[in-house]
Amino acid sequence: MSQHAMKLVVIVIESVLTDSLIGDLKRLGATGYTVTEARGEGSRGRRVGEIPGDNQRVEVVTDAEIAEAMLQMLADQYFPNYAVAAWISDVVVVRAGKYVPGSVGQGISSRSGAQSGR
Amino acid sequence: MSQHAMKLVVIVIESVLTDSLIGDLKRLGATGYTVTEARGEGSRGRRVGEIPGDNQRVEVVTDAEIAEAMLQMLADQYFPNYAVAAWISDVVVVRAGKYVPGSVGQGISSRSGAQSGR
Amino acid sequence: MSQHAMKLVVIVIESVLTDSLIGDLKRLGATGYTVTEARGEGSRGRRVGEIPGDNQRVEVVTDAEIAEAMLQMLADQYFPNYAVAAWISDVVVVRAGKYVPGSVGQGISSRSGAQSGR
Amino acid sequence: MLDILKTNLLSPIVLAFALGVAARLMRSELRLPKDLYASLSIYLLFALGLKGGVELSHASFEVIALPAAVTLLLGVITPISSYMVLRHLGRFTYADSAAIAAHYGSVSAVTFIAAQTFVTSMGEVPEGFMPTLLTLLESPGIHIALAIGALKVRSQRSTGQTLHEILTARTMILLVGGLLVGFLMGGEGWTSISPFFEGGFKGALTLFILEMGIVAAERITDLRKVGAFLLGFGIVMPLVHGAIGAVLGSLAGLSVGGSTMLAAMAASASYIAAPPAARLNLPTANPTYYLTASLAITFPFNVAVGIPVYYWIAKLMQG
Amino acid sequence: MLDILKTNLLSPIVLAFALGVAARLMRSELRLPKDLYASLSIYLLFALGLKGGVELSHASFEVIALPAAVTLLLGVITPISSYMVLRHLGRFTYADSAAIAAHYGSVSAVTFIAAQTFVTSMGEVPEGFMPTLLTLLESPGIHIALAIGALKVRSQRSTGQTLHEILTARTMILLVGGLLVGFLMGGEGWTSISPFFEGGFKGALTLFILEMGIVAAERITDLRKVGAFLLGFGIVMPLVHGAIGAVLGSLAGLSVGGSTMLAAMAASASYIAAPPAARLNLPTANPTYYLTASLAITFPFNVAVGIPVYYWIAKLMQG
Amino acid sequence: MLDILKTNLLSPIVLAFALGVAARLMRSELRLPKDLYASLSIYLLFALGLKGGVELSHASFEVIALPAAVTLLLGVITPISSYMVLRHLGRFTYADSAAIAAHYGSVSAVTFIAAQTFVTSMGEVPEGFMPTLLTLLESPGIHIALAIGALKVRSQRSTGQTLHEILTARTMILLVGGLLVGFLMGGEGWTSISPFFEGGFKGALTLFILEMGIVAAERITDLRKVGAFLLGFGIVMPLVHGAIGAVLGSLAGLSVGGSTMLAAMAASASYIAAPPAARLNLPTANPTYYLTASLAITFPFNVAVGIPVYYWIAKLMQG
Numbered sequence A, B, C: 001m002s003q004h005a006m007k008l009v010v011i012v013i014e015s016v017l018t019d020s021l022i023g024d025l026k027r028l029g030a031t032g033y034t035v036t037e038a039r040g041e042g043s044r045g046r047r048v049g050e051i052p053g054d055n056q057r058v059e060v061v062t063d064a065e066i067a068e069a070m071l072q073m074l075a076d077q078y079f080p081n082y083a084v085a086a087w088i089s090d091v092v093v094v095r096a097g098k099y100v101p102g103s104v105g106q107g108i109s110s111r112s113g114a115q116s117g118r
Numbered sequence D, E, F: 001m002l003d004i005l006k007t008n009l010l011s012p013i014v015l016a017f018a019l020g021v022a023a024r025l026m027r028s029e030l031r032l033p034k035d036l037y038a039s040l041s042i043y044l045l046f047a048l049g050l051k052g053g054v055e056l057s058h059a060s061f062e063v064i065a066l067p068a069a070v071t072l073l074l075g076v077i078t079p080i081s082s083y084m085v086l087r088h089l090g091r092f093t094y095a096d097s098a099a100i101a102a103h104y105g106s107v108s109a110v111t112f113i114a115a116q117t118f119v120t121s122m123g124e125v126p127e128g129f130m131p132t133l134l135t136l137l138e139s140p141g142i143h144i145a146l147a148i149g150a151l152k153v154r155s156q157r158s159t160g161q162t163l164h165e166i167l168t169a170r171t172m173i174l175l176v177g178g179l180l181v182g183f184l185m186g187g188e189g190w191t192s193i194s195p196f197f198e199g200g201f202k203g204a205l206t207l208f209i210l211e212m213g214i215v216a217a218e219r220i221t222d223l224r225k226v227g228a229f230l231l232g233f234g235i236v237m238p239l240v241h242g243a244i245g246a247v248l249g250s251l252a253g254l255s256v257g258g259s260t261m262l263a264a265m266a267a268s269a270s271y272i273a274a275p276p277a278a279r280l281n282l283p284t285a286n287p288t289y290y291l292t293a294s295l296a297i298t299f300p301f302n303v304a305v306g307i308p309v310y311y312w313i314a315k316l317m318q319g
């Protein structure tokens, strides 16, 4: 079972923005995402919205390059005005192709192979 | 406070399968697990079931060997037919014994010591 | 976009204790936290409370020193009597200042710089 | 006939479904909270069982025997006919044919309620034991279809496991349990709880169906994927099963109202009990097929057009 | 006047709000479950629409035309007057002024219901088509305020997107959809579902308002942050808009009850539809300002004091 | 006596509990959604308070004084007797004894409602101020038991903190708040909201108890773990407390219905307010003991057998 090194991007964001965020993540190459309901506090305190206090936690497994681009996009478009926290960590997956755009199913072995070789 | 290197296995799966998955994870040696409600999209699109769109996110802290076995089991039994995503990352815990089968309470210091020494 | 190495502390705890835990985490220097509803099993089996079976999953991004202190605090005050599981992993963030006490907004570059240099 | 259809189309149930569909097509964010949807379904099923149980306590065994027998017969006919048509005419895989057949062999409780509401508004008085027939028809079709599937597709799961899952599924426990509780407590107990379980019933159903419209409309883009055959199947099969149901019901001595309801049951496709059973036991079957057919084609067809048609057939039979 | 005030202060609505505030101030853990709060709001809005639609089916176009026209006029006046006052007297930023104006230009459905409950308990019989006016007043104010904002603050979002979001927002679909369903099904359909949608209405509202009290009290510590100007604005602006509403309503031929309700709508500030729209389209505006003003100042003021005042004005006008 | 028992065993409440137990024992997946369970408990407690408050507004102080005094007395007796028996006869640890005593010193609102339903169905008319007594009995027992525990087991938490938690707990706010709101709004306000809070009450309770049956049955495997002593305690202690309650109630001038309800309160063990308090303040106590005893032993015992027995005692007393 060959394993591949990928990145896990976790973004906690006020719910009202989730749809727009997911659109942006897909544009950058996310092939999937998982969302869970969350609540929290940060530098902006409790959150705004119809039911105050609500955040959502979005996580995306993707490759290092796209993960980088996602953080950059967040820093440009979301951090200045909105309540967002984000972090990246290293993860290992079995089917790398599933998490890289344009290769669902096949597996772009050269690229992901290089990563898993780190 | 001695710390030990362990693995965190995260599995996102369509809800209808959670019970069966947890049974399989326990059989492989999971001493505990945590489940959160989630929703998401992946290569198979939105999810099936009574209330469409629902996934669950299962996470298990365990040792490297068992984590490996879990991924293998997923690849064999779940990936072919079901909507599942899974990844592994490195974590550090204080009470390694808690996360290894057959040693709840005692602490199998030799084994977990070896791991934390990596 | 400068990136900084931080720690992610994840704590799964019986719901009745979440408020008290968050107070303790803030005292140790958490500048934010995210909570999600969870359920699970561990060495103590299913959980107690008004609605049995309920846990909460608290996650905090913070620096290595504070993360260490959090684990120590858990080991002292929570592990002996309560149902808790906790683990730490490495993450990378863009705005380190956000996750370190006393520097929200500014960014204490020397300190976080040192960390990201590891 | 056209008159009846028009009245039916302006009923709260049909209008609420249409509103849900419209909201979704306009890409509105409207959704019932997940827990509300689940709560309403628990409430509706339990209320159905309770009421049925209370009425059952007034019925004698002889009156029920024949209707029960034809109901079980329908539970055998419908999954087999569905499988045959899908496999041999539609050329679906073994797994897909069996999975879809499991849905059409079982029954949709909401369609049952819609039929009950419809016939009552037509002035009919259906038999009080109809919910008992509903529970009889719930599971056999699923088992038969999955058994056919298991013969053809290697399954890793034991029959006992599947049987247990279906018999202890939420729907079953609430319906059968409700029947028992209703039966045992009788009229006096019912009086104290009927403002909740009877007074609120139609309104709660309306809200529930609003969400069903939203969910069904989410599958509208899948209609292309399922192909013309399944689209036709989702309309013609119910008509056939409904006609058989209306005829058998009438022969078994059910009233016009009761026969219409039995027909609606036979014609309906399960989308609560069957999907998880199919997903677990026939993992290679494509969920898009069975969910779209039962939820986005057959359910609205029955509620809007089918039920009045079965009513018309039952009237002809007993005319 | 004092008598009326006292009766109003002892109504379930006001008392439930006060209980919620008290619970929060005592730092109780009491909160409605999130899904219950969302469910109640769906129920209340849909019930409002349905009932309104049923009554609309009895009204003639001529009777509604003039009231509808003044309602739309109020939808233009209130956001502009709010913006002017905030920007030029209050010296708020463009973004903050526009965001707060979006709230005061729109309408709070719960205030509407509170007004309806109040005038009915005063023996008035407001026009059945008032919910129609409510839906007319819901969105124009938000659009106008956001448009003013967009002129001044660079926005990355298209007008079409914003328009779509507001028109398909939950509130809109439930109100307008409810109106349509109610209109089409008419009295007969309504009879079957009114135990659920009418019988439970006031009680469900009481529970909903309990939670609103808790949420409002959470913002009480923010009252210091918003400053004296906004505090005054949250009380004086409603009085002005309410007075205009009562006068215009009376001139348009509405009854005392109807004029009071129109006044309450004009005076009220949205806290369901407007906040997400403001958050998305005017991200630099401070949510603390608009949420605290509409929810913790204007809402309780209207419910406790404002509505009786508008009633008194309407009576004076028509006396 | 046997007749009464039989009627009681066929009441919706007991049957729904039995259904929940059966569903769980058959390993059905049936569970109420978490938010529905929480919503029903909020609804039931608030409705109880409101109704009680409305009736309280008709009662005079003198009539309540003596019953209130004996209620407080019961709040002192029951935790102490429980602690003594558990520590000295049962040889439980300090922490376990105190934690279990906290549960038996407090009261179960659902048992209260079951008793109310039972005596009403027996044709009794219990005093309208009984919910007031319920709130009086809710917290003293918990405080006394935890105080005993704190003397023996080092605790890191301040008494003030614990006191605040218990007094502002959801249960308390809803009951006491409901009483106040009901008292202030009086009969007129009640009329408008009673279809929701009174009409739906029994039905909602039935659904709630269905889930309690499921939860209780989850603990059945724990019955072995708690041992024979606690099993006996969970049945005998309620009988003793119930007898004392029935006698004291009768002496204080309560009717047969009221005395039965007071007895049921004294006999009941809290499983909503007490568990979190015990968990936080006596962390070394084993939750399996107190949860299993109160929920899986004492609650069903009281509802099925205890209440009719207390009724019988009260009747004997008042001959």
Ligand SMILES: Nc1ncnc2c1ncn2[C@@H]1O[C@H](COP(=O)(O)O)[C@@H](O)[C@H]1O
Residues within 6 Å of the ligand: A012, A013, A038, A039, A040, A041, A042, A043, A044, A045, A046, A047, A055, A082, A083, A084, A085, C030, C031, C032, C033, C034, C035, C059, C060, C061, C062, C098, C099
């Ligand atoms: N240090 C942190 N650790 C974990 N989650 C955080 C942290 N800081 C912020 N968050 C989450 O991100 C949301 C927005 O943060 P902020 O923009 O700082 O208000 C908060 O509501 C939290 O849920």
Ligand SMILES: Nc1ncnc2c1ncn2[C@@H]1O[C@H](COP(=O)(O)O)[C@@H](O)[C@H]1O
Residues within 6 Å of the ligand: A030, A031, A032, A033, A034, A035, A059, A060, A061, A062, A098, A099, B012, B013, B038, B039, B040, B041, B042, B043, B044, B045, B046, B047, B055, B082, B083, B084, B085
């Ligand atoms: N790249 C990804 N990142 C995070 N979650 C994913 C990803 N891909 C799939 N998932 C999750 O796994 C579920 C099943 O994925 P799939 O089998 O690809 O349809 C989805 O519904 C998502 O919740």
Ligand SMILES: Nc1ncnc2c1ncn2[C@@H]1O[C@H](COP(=O)(O)O)[C@@H](O)[C@H]1O
Residues within 6 Å of the ligand: B030, B031, B032, B033, B034, B035, B059, B060, B061, B062, B098, B099, C012, C013, C038, C039, C040, C041, C042, C043, C044, C045, C046, C047, C055, C082, C083, C084, C085
């Ligand atoms: N190995 C594990 N992996 C993931 N979560 C765990 C694990 N062990 C325990 N937990 C979580 O921590 C909670 C308390 O654990 P315990 O104190 O072991 O009963 C459980 O209910 C689980 O949600």
Ligand code: NA
Residues within 6 Å of the ligand: D078, D103, D104, D105, D106, D107, D108, D265, D266, D267, D268, D269, D270
């Ligand atoms: Na069928």
Ligand code: NA
Residues within 6 Å of the ligand: E078, E103, E104, E105, E106, E107, E108, E265, E266, E267, E268, E269, E270
């Ligand atoms: Na307004």
Ligand code: NA
Residues within 6 Å of the ligand: F078, F103, F104, F105, F106, F107, F108, F241, F265, F266, F267, F268, F269, F270
């Ligand atoms: Na007691």
